[in-house]
Amino acid sequence: MIDLAKLRADIQQEVSEYPVPPPRDPAAVGSALSVEWFEQGLAEMREALVDPYVTDAVWFDHLTQQRVSRPVAVVADDQGAHVVALDLEGDEFELFFRSDDALHSMNVRGDAVGCFLAR
Incomplete structure (x- = not known):
């Protein structure tokens, strides 16, 4: 059984310790996202945090x-x-979209902050 209180504490810690900007992969192409983009995304995630709850996804x-x-x-x-x-x-985080009163996988997996920022 999952400890939802510990999960919330872990997520809050992940958000507070997220490097802005995160280290850039040397193989990446294109322009790097701005510090402001990451700061705005982290602020939006702080607002979006919920008391974790278990439900089904598709x-x-x-x-x-x-x-x-x-x-x-x-x-x-x-x-x-x-x-x-x-x-x-x-046992990994994933981004879902809500449609027809159900959560559907977007096949974006990784750390919680990275999934949120990928919206």
């Missing part, structure tokens, strides 16, 4: 060509179309 299984549902722990909700949640089976 993935599309390309092998079976069916939708599958799994439990996730929601940690951030921008009150628009996007939610960041911990996939309880995959």
